[in-house]
Amino acid sequence: MTATAPRPTATPERPEALPLRGRVVRTRRISTRVDVRSALVCIVLAVAIVGVGSWSIMVGDFPIAIGDVWRTIIGRGTDDSEFIVGTLRLPRVLTGILVGAALGMSGAVFQSLARNPLGSPDIVGFDSGAALGAVTMIVVVGGSSWEVAIGAVLGGIVTAILVYIFAYKQGLSAARLVLVGIGIGFATAAAVDYMITRADITDVQRAAVWLTGSLNGRGWEHVRTVGFALVVLAPLVIVAQRRLDRLELGDDTASALGVRVNSTKLMLVLVAVGLAALSVAAAGPIGFVAFVSGPIARRLTRSPGAAVVPAAFVGALVVVSADLVARRVLAPTELPVGVATAVMGAPYLIWLLTRSARAGSL
Amino acid sequence: MTVAEVDPAVQDDDREVEELERVGAGSLAKRVLGVAVLGAALFSVSLASLAVGAKPIPLGSVIDAFLAYDPTDTDHLIVRELRLPRTIIGLIVGAALAVSGAVMQAVTRNPLAGPGLLGVNAGASFAVVLALWAFDINTTLGLVWFAFIGAGITSVVVYALGSIGRGGATPVRLALAGAALSALLFSLTRAVTLLDRATLDQFRFWAVGSLAGRDADIAGQLAPFIIVGLVVAVALSRPLNSLALGDDAARGLGVRVGLTRVVSGLAIVLLCGASVAAAGPIGFVGLVIPHAVRVWFGPDQRWLVVACGLAGPTLLLFCDVIGRIIARPGEVQVGIMTAAIGGPAFVILVRRLRVIRL
Numbered sequence: 225m226t227a228t229a230p231r232p233t234a235t236p237e238r239p240e241a242l243p244l245r246g247r248v249v250r251t252r253r254i255s256t257r258v259d260v261r262s263a264l265v266c267i268v269l270a271v272a273i274v275g276v277g278s279w280s281i282m283v284g285d286f287p288i289a290i291g292d293v294w295r296t297i298i299g300r301g302t303d304d305s306e307f308i309v310g311t312l313r314l315p316r317v318l319t320g321i322l323v324g325a326a327l328g329m330s331g332a333v334f335q336s337l338a339r340n341p342l343g344s345p346d347i348v349g350f351d352s353g354a355a356l357g358a359v360t361m362i363v364v365v366g367g368s369s370w371e372v373a374i375g376a377v378l379g380g381i382v383t384a385i386l387v388y389i390f391a392y393k394q395g396l397s398a399a400r401l402v403l404v405g406i407g408i409g410f411a412t413a414a415a416v417d418y419m420i421t422r423a424d425i426t427d428v429q430r431a432a433v434w435l436t437g438s439l440n441g442r443g444w445e446h447v448r449t450v451g452f453a454l455v456v457l458a459p460l461v462i463v464a465q466r467r468l469d470r471l472e473l474g475d476d477t478a479s480a481l482g483v484r485v486n487s488t489k490l491m492l493v494l495v496a497v498g499l500a501a502l503s504v505a506a507a508g509p510i511g512f513v514a515f516v517s518g519p520i521a522r523r524l525t526r527s528p529g530a531a532v533v534p535a536a537f538v539g540a541l542v543v544v545s546a547d548l549v550a551r552r553v554l555a556p557t558e559l560p561v562g563v564a565t566a567v568m569g570a571p572y573l574i575w576l577l578t579r580s581a582r583a584g585s586l
Numbered sequence: 587m588t589v590a591e592v593d594p595a596v597q598d599d600d601r602e603v604e605e606l607e608r609v610g611a612g613s614l615a616k617r618v619l620g621v622a623v624l625g626a627a628l629f630s631v632s633l634a635s636l637a638v639g640a641k642p643i644p645l646g647s648v649i650d651a652f653l654a655y656d657p658t659d660t661d662h663l664i665v666r667e668l669r670l671p672r673t674i675i676g677l678i679v680g681a682a683l684a685v686s687g688a689v690m691q692a693v694t695r696n697p698l699a700g701p702g703l704l705g706v707n708a709g710a711s712f713a714v715v716l717a718l719w720a721f722d723i724n725t726t727l728g729l730v731w732f733a734f735i736g737a738g739i740t741s742v743v744v745y746a747l748g749s750i751g752r753g754g755a756t757p758v759r760l761a762l763a764g765a766a767l768s769a770l771l772f773s774l775t776r777a778v779t780l781l782d783r784a785t786l787d788q789f790r791f792w793a794v795g796s797l798a799g800r801d802a803d804i805a806g807q808l809a810p811f812i813i814v815g816l817v818v819a820v821a822l823s824r825p826l827n828s829l830a831l832g833d834d835a836a837r838g839l840g841v842r843v844g845l846t847r848v849v850s851g852l853a854i855v856l857l858c859g860a861s862v863a864a865a866g867p868i869g870f871v872g873l874v875i876p877h878a879v880r881v882w883f884g885p886d887q888r889w890l891v892v893a894c895g896l897a898g899p900t901l902l903l904f905c906d907v908i909g910r911i912i913a914r915p916g917e918v919q920v921g922i923m924t925a926a927i928g929g930p931a932f933v934i935l936v937r938r939l940r941v942i943r944l
Contacts, residue, residue, distance in 0.1 A: 340698060341762055390933050402697060403877060403936045410870045411929030414922045417794045421919065425787050432786060436776050512769045519762060554781075563777045566769035573766045574747050577759050 262525040262534055269537035273321060273544055280320075280548040281313045285556065311443070319442040320547045320561065321540040322450035323503040324513055328539020329461055329532055330499040331514025332521065333492055336468050336530035338398050344514045345500035348493060349405045352412040353383025354504045355435055359416050362431045363423040372434060373505040380504060383412060384497045388490075397475075437510030437562030439547050446506040453502035457495045461532050464492055469529035510546075510562045513539045516569035523576045542569045617889050620882050624896035628677075631903040635673040636665055638907050640915045671802040676906055676920070677899045678805070679797070679861040680871060682812045684898025685819045686857035687872030688879075688890050692826040693850040694757040700873030701858040703761060704851065707867040708768035709740025710859070712775045714792055719778050719785040729792065730804055730863045734811075737859035743767060745851050756833075760847075795866035795921025797906050808860040815856030816895065822850055823887040830885065870925040871898050874932050881935060901928060 249258050281293045288296075288305055295301050296309040327345075335343040345351055357379020361367040367375065391397075391404040420428055461468075467488050470478040479485050500514070521527070521534035546564035553559065636648045643661045650656075651665040686701045694703070702708070713736025717723040723732070744767050748760035779786040825846040828836040833843050858872070875898050876890060883889040905923035912918060 340696065341758060343698075390937060393937060399697065400936055404933050406698070406873060407929045407932035407936065409929075410874070410925035410932075413869075414925035414929065417922050418918065418926075420790050421794055421922075425783060428790060429780075429783060429786060432776070432780060436773075436780065511773065515765060515769070557781070559777060559780065563773050563780065566766075566773040570766040570770040574763060577747065577750075577762055577766075 259525070259527070262527060262531060265521075265524045265534050266537050269534070269541055273537065273541050276541065276544045276548060277317045277321060280317050280544060280551070281309055283548070283552060284308070284313065315444045315447050316439050316442050316547070317544060319446045319450060319506055320439050320543045322447065322454055323439075323507045323510065324517075324540035324543030325458075325536040326450055326454055326499040326503040326539070327510065327513040327543070328517030328521070328535040328537070329458060330496040330503075331516075331539070332518035332530050332532045332535035333461060333468065333496040334514070335518045336472055336532075337489060337492060337496075338402055339472060340402070341519055343402075345496065348401065348497060349383040349387040349408045349412065350380045350497055350500050351504070351509045352409040352416070354380030354501070354509055355416050356383070356412040358434050358508070359419055359431045362434065363419045363427045366427070376508075377501045377505045379412075380501050381497065383408060384493075388493065433560055434508045435562075436560040437508035437565070438560035439507055439543075440558060440560065442506065450502050450506045453499055457498050458536070460491070460495050461499075464488065464495075465530070465532055468492065468532070472529060508560075508562065510543060510565055512562075512566040512569050513542050516542060516565075516573050520569070520573055520576060613884070617883055617893075621889075621892060621896065624893060624900060628896050628900045628903075631900055631907060632673055632677065634907045635676060635903045636669045639664075639669060639910050640917075667802075671805050672797050672800060672906075673903065674802075674805045674809075675800045675864050676797050676903045678809055678812045679865045679868070680899030680902030681895045682815060682857035682861040682898075683868060683872040683902070684875035684879075684894035685816055685891055686854045686861075687874075688876040688887070688894045689819050689822060689826065689850050689857075690854055690872070691876055692830060692887055692890075693847055693854075694761050695830065696757060696761050697877065698873075699761060700869060701854060701861075702768065702867065702869055702872070703764040704854055704858070705740035705744040705764050705767045705771065706737040706855065706858040707862055707869065708771035708775070709736040709738075710734070710862040711789075711793065711867060712736055712740075712771040715775045715778045715785060715789055718788050718792075719782055727801075727803060730808070733863040733866075734808075734859050737862055738855055740767065740771065741851065741855045741859070745848075791919075792866050794919045795868035795924075796919040797865055797902075798917060798919070800864060804864055808864050811856045811860040815853045815860070818849060818853040819857070819891055820888075822846065822853060823891050826850070826887045830887070866921060868902070868921045868924060870921075870928050871902055874928060875901060878932060878935055 247258055247260060278290060278293055282288050282290055286304075286308055288308060292301060292305050293309060296305045297314065301309060330345055331343075334345055334348075335341055337343065354376040357375035357377070358372045360379070361372045361375035365371065365375075387401070387405045387408050390408070391401040393400065420431065423431070467478075467483045470481045470483050471485065471488065473481075475485050503510075517535040517539040518530065521531035521538045524538070525531045525534050527534070542565055543561060546568040547561040549568060550559040550561050550564035553564070633645065633648065636651075637643050637645055641661075641664060643665060647659075647661045648665055651659075651662040655666065656662050683701055687699075690699045690701055690703060691697060696703075710733035713732040714729050716736075717729055717732040723729060744764045745760070747767065748756075748763040775789075779789050825836070825841045828839045828841045829843065829846060831839075836843055836846075861868070875894055879890060879893040879897050883893045901924060902920060905927055906920040908927065909918040909920055909923040
């Protein structure tokens with residue numbers, strides 16, 4: 225009993241989780257095990273994402289019919305709809321989807337590595353470091369939005385590296401990583417608070433919007449940034465999924481099963497930080513997505529391990545729906561998306577919690 | 587306590603076991619020494635908190651202010667009317683935060699659990715924002731009750747949400763429900779502050795946590811809650827020690843698990859609700875002091891509660907004093923100072939010493 229949550233793999237209430245799940249798919253060269261339930265969940269989520277995304281493109285000050293949306297996307301729209309869909313709303317929706325997927329995946333990896341459902345990119349101090357970088361840029365330098373994004377990524381990565389260095393001592397224990405992350409996270413948060421209480425209220429407001437996470441005015445360059453991150457980093461996570469599951473059994477068991485514990489952990493931390501970094505650069509630290517996606521995905525797929533890919537779909541759906549709500553709920557005032565992510569995600573997680581059949585399972 | 591530590595150092599595990607045994611059984615002297623040192627430190631920072639400030643007052647006058655009070659002496663007035671209430675609030679808030687953190691971590695068996703996890707800080711913040719925005723209340727005393735009621739309602743809701751469904755309130759469910767509801771309330775808080783600039787301007791100062799400008803009324807009104815909470819927390823230490831072995835083992839030892847969780851929740855609400863009402867949301871003390879104290883005192887909840895009750899206020903008052911010195915004649919809020927000083931110190935502690943896990 226470490227300080228971690230009960231592991232589903234060890235809970236006697238879940239005998240059905242013990243045999244290997246899913247079906248084996250074989251081709252001439254490769255064979256792989258496909259989890260049917262996870263695949264179905266992903267398909268349903270993908271349909272929902274496309275649905276909510278199209279809806280989000282339709283509504284706004286200038287409503288566009290669903291037919292026109294699709295005609296425009298395949299390149300046969302009018303000039304008006306071309307501008308509104310192609311330049312304004314489609315990149316915003318796509319940025320939302322990609323950011324959500326990156327955050328969901330990153331959160332699922334951290335929760336699994338820390339063996340704690342409260343794990344998040346903040347465990348390695350990433351979010352608080354990014355906030356420090358961005359708020360410094362806004363309050364001290366008064367920088368442009370690109371400078372703020374660069375400040376955020378630099379701040380986040382430097383903080384994450386510091387946490388990693390301080391936590392490394394004859395290997396990397398999850399407990400020490402978590403605690404060092406808490407300590408450094410508080411120190412950077414204090415610096416942010418100091419600036420917020422000393423700064424001019426206009427800067428404070430700008431900082432508050434950034435700290436909430438917003439998709440306002442996001443264009444194709446943001447889609448490319450986060451898309452690039454996902455294309456490069458997501459396959460690494462998917463490949464490492466099985467090693468991640470073994471790490472959940474404990475470091476000793478994992479190394480007995482042939483996992484090189486420290487290098488795998490380092491790789492996964494780097495990848496997860498990278499995913500979080502580029503999504504924060506694109507949209508600010510949209511709260512709650514990284515936290516909520518993992519548990520929801522686990523419950524939906526009934527997966528015994530970290531449901532990394534379903535978590536990405538859940539994250540994308542949460543962000544896209546939240547952006548739709550945040551834009552429309554007080555229309556014409558558009559709230560930042562980060563205001564609504566918790567409103568979208570929290571009730572659902574709570575509902576899942578109340579009806580989850582297995583007591584104590586994650 | 588698993589000893590599944592890091593991979594390349596199996597011998598490390600043995601050392602850890604030895605360390606645990608050393609900390610665990612035959613170290614009464616070590617623990618008594620720890621309590622004595624913490625007590626002395628607390629006494630010194632309390633004196634410093636009375637003496638240090640925008641106008642430094644010599645220790646002799648501070649003592650005279652109590653033994654030979656002269657209402658015409660400005661120094662005596664400052665000590666009795668301004669710094670004494672502030673110091674008392676620092677004492678009770680520090681103790682309340684640290685002890686409630688220890689209880690929270692024990693009851694959820696989660697090292698990331700702090701007093702805020704039960705939704706206390708989020709509920710209090712939301713209530714304060716509502717008070718500032720909708721009711722135009724901005725006196726400290728007016729906000730106190732909003733914060734307290736917000737904290738209370740939220741934690742009851744978190745507990746209820748964590749308990750619905752089969753199996754009752756398990757640690758994981760409590761933690762997830764608390765984090766989810768906190769996030770929900772924080773985002774509503776954020777929505778209000780983003781829509782109304784004046785509210786943001788006032789809220790940013792409340793939200794960092796401060797001991798400045800609190801008078802004796804606040805201390806008097808909130809102290810009873812905190813004292814009851816501390817007594818309950820001490821009474822809980824035995825059942826919580828058993829609960830650390832897991833629900834089933836605890837039941838086998840005769841602990842009523844559900845009752846223990848409910849009473850713990852009650853203690854946490856009293857302690858954190860009153861402290862967030864008095865000083866705003868100070869996150870660091872409740873989360874980190876129990877970890878820091880565990881390094882020296884081991885995982886025994888009985889010693890932990892006592893040591894947290896001393897270490898929490900020591901850190902809070904120490905940081906408050908430093909905050910008054912470094913930005914003279916202004917001051918840096920204690921919520922900022924605790925995290926700025928405590929964060930790095932905690933990292934050094936975690937690195938140098940063995941982390942005693944829950």
